[in-house]
Amino acid sequence: MSKPVIETRKLTKRYDRVVAVNNLDMTIHQGEIFGMLGPNGSGKTTTILMLLGLTEPTAGEVRVLGLDPARQPLSVKARVGYIPDQVGFYDDLTAVENLMYTARLNGIPRKEAMKRIEEALKRLGLGEVMDNPVKTFSRGMRQRLAVADVLIKQPGMIIMDEPTQGLDPEGAHEFLNIIRQLKDEDITVLLASHLLHQVQAVCDRVGLFYKGRMGLSGTVEELARQYMKGGYRIELEVEGDRKAIERALQQVKGVTEVAYLGRNRYEVRAQGDLRAETARAAVLADGRLLSLNVEAPSLDDIYVRYFQEVEHDRVKQAA
Amino acid sequence: MTASSKQLEMSRRAREGSPWTGLWAVVFKEMADLLTSSRMRILEVLILLTAVGAVYAAMSQIRESIGRDPFLFLKLFTVSKPPIPSFVEFLSILVPLIAISLSFDAINGEFNRRTLSRILSQPIYRDALLFGKFLASFFTLALVLTVIWLLIIGLGLIGLGVPPSGETVARLLLFLLATIFYGGVWLALAMVFSIVFRQPSAAAMASLATWLFFLIFWNILAGLFANIISPVRMGLPQEVIAQAQWQIALARFSPTFLYGEILAALLNPAVRQVGLGLLLPLLPQGAIPGSPLPLAQSLLLIWPQFTGLIAATILLFALGYVLFQRQEIRA
The missing domain is CATH 3.40.50.300 (P-loop containing nucleotide triphosphate hydrolases)
Structure with missing residues (x-):
């Protein structure tokens, strides 16, 4: 430096x-x-x-x-x-x-x-x-x-x-x-x-x-x-057994959170760009992968998260 | 004193460089702005009208005494032909107006244009900006007044056809100097208000209100207060004099009154006493009326008033300086 x-x-x-x-x-x-x-x-x-x-x-x-x-x-x-x-x-x-x-x-x-x-x-x-x-x-x-x-x-x-x-x-x-x-x-x-x-x-x-x-x-x-833990947000559209797919996605290394959004769509929070890994997991769980999207962490997310958290801490301290 | 304020004190004392770095850059720029501004155009017209009007009026009054009065030229400034007031009467109104119009938006104008933080982020101190602005207004005022002064003397030379004596010129020069400093007081006052008020119109109103207060009300109030402090109970002459002295002492807080005293002594060599003499013209003056005083004696008479005007200018500027140094520059 x-x-x-x-x-x-x-x-x-x-x-x-x-x-x-x-x-x-x-x-x-x-x-x-x-x-x-x-x-x-x-x-x-x-x-x-x-x-x-x-x-x-x-x-x-x-x-x-x-x-x-x-x-x-x-x-x-x-x-x-x-x-x-x-x-x-x-x-x-x-x-x-x-x-x-x-x-x-x-x-x-x-x-x-x-x-x-x-x-x-x-x-x-x-x-x-x-x-x-x-x-x-x-x-x-x-x-x-x-x-x-x-x-x-x-x-x-x-x-x-x-x-x-x-x-x-x-x-x-x-x-x-x-x-x-x-x-x-x-x-x-x-x-x-x-x-x-x-x-x-x-x-x-x-x-x-x-x-x-x-x-x-x-x-x-x-x-x-550091802050967002799962900074990347990956969205998959997969047809197949919901439970199996969810379990498979959760087992991918680096994934912090999996949520089902409805209509065969899943949201995965990850520490990196895990498109390939999550796609593979979904396919191996007998899912038909229809679409795959990734969103890099934006400053907006970090900003919003950060201020929510400080506000939260402040309220907690005050209580 | 706490540790941190001590540290602050140290750092203030150890401030690098001269506080006047960049002063002349500010002065030149501000003067150029003032001289090309539209308010200057208005002032120029006003000045021309005043000078021509006053000289015309005075000239038609004093023509008959040409050749007899050794101080004929001074009459040019003081003689009036009702309803046109004499030139000094014009001036005592015009000078504060010019001065106020030159500086009522000195600082708050920079705030409103949002140029203040940009200028202060250049390698200069606030001192240079404030003093530079004051000097620019002051020089402009001096320039304007000198132009009127020369104009009148020129018109007088043409109209009267008699050159002024050396002493007359000296008296007129001192009169010009006094007038400039009289303007300086109002200049500094308007500048203080331009620091205090963020709105230029508020600063202008406050300056004009102060001027009107001293022009009209202060003399009345001085009389009232003098009556309260030192009432005339038995009607004895010493009581009357004591009250008058109080009244003058109070009235002298007004720059307008001080300026009036200076004018009386400088432009009328026959005046042997200011203050009491002005208020109580019937008082025995201890001298043969009509015999003119030499310049040195006239000057001695109004020396305190003269220094008073200069001191008031400096005091007001110092007040503005302190206020400006403490002001936060963020909008």
Whole structure:
């Protein structure tokens, strides 16, 4: 594994009586795309603000690119690009003027800035409209402008808060491709979102946030294996003796659960892709196999299961 | 002090780099925005009308005294021809309005455009953003006022055909400076409200309400409070004076009143006493009325008022600074 670029230890933020972030331990490595998932109010944005030194932690430690954001906010902010939730621009200024302001705030000399701005705008498909005022831009164009805006400072890491919210499916798809390209340049991307399938499509690892804690983290497959036990759902349609078939399916190694759905259909929960094994078992039990389907574990399943379980635990603890 | 707050204190003290990193980038950008904004167009028209109207009125009043009055040029600013008010009367209304209109949406405007978190995620401190915005508004205000000032002097030169004396120019320069700082107070106030209120309209209303309060009600209230604190029971002169002194002391909390005192002393060299002199014109002034004071003496007279205006500007800015540093930037 490459070196960690973000490390938090027992990071805590309290607002009056509300604990927004609670003893958070998080490690993110160079060049990976990490997805922070969680419902609204689970502490994602507060964590991001602490990573950037825009809010001071109540307790705990943060290291971003080896720097402490509370002590060295300028160095951190010079190296980390941040695309906030519902990012805004100065509507009356053109795209270039908006980015020029960012460049000046970063202390980039004018000539160099102009070069970088043109490059970034062209790369994000905004070359044609770079001298138009931003008020004429669509939501998707603004979002791409926001990426151009952070690329100006040639960041080592980009943090995005709900970047695809409010984009149409095509815009969102395009945006995910942009994120993948960033990864190719060895830029670490931290993504906070609650749009699960998009996160699943693009992230190397994810962390599930709930009430200021990161409950689970890892790749989607890891989470499915650890957490869902039977992550894969296989559906078979078999004609034959129900009891015999059920027994045969249960005996396949790796199967955790078998359920009869009616009309000759069976649902098998398994730890891996056991299509071949279950089909064989069904046939050996004198069944006539009519159809076979597999569903890989989706982040939605993990997410729903996880939150059901934490809620359940909480109710149990309260009782 | 707990361990964590001590740690926090340490980290604050050890903050890297200058708090003014990026300050000039903010100032230039904000000034460019202000100068090209539509509110600036409106102000320009307003200014032009005011200057021309006031000078025209003053000119027709003072034509006959040309050649006799050594401070003719000052009259250009102070003489009125009812119903048109004099230029300084115009100014004491116009300056707060200009100042408020320049900064009532300084911070909450960034919030509403959702640019604040993006700007603060650049390698600058909040200090630079706030101070940069203040300076930009302040410079714009100074620019506007200097333009009116030059306009009037130019019109005066053409209309009167007499160049102003050196002392007149010095008095006018100080008058310009005082006017800019008088505007600075309202600028800082509107900025504080732009931090406190998320709605620019609420900030504008609060600023205007404060201004109206000082313009109209505070003098009345000062009189009432003075009467309560130090009532006139026997009708003795010292009682009357004590009450008047209280009234002035209270009235001086109003920047409008301070500005009025400064104008009186700077633009009318014959004024030998501000405050009491303004309220009780019949009081013996201990000097031959009509003989003008030298500039240094006039300045001495209103020095406390002058520094008071500057101090009020700085205090209000400091208040805004503290509020802004504590504000959470998330929307």
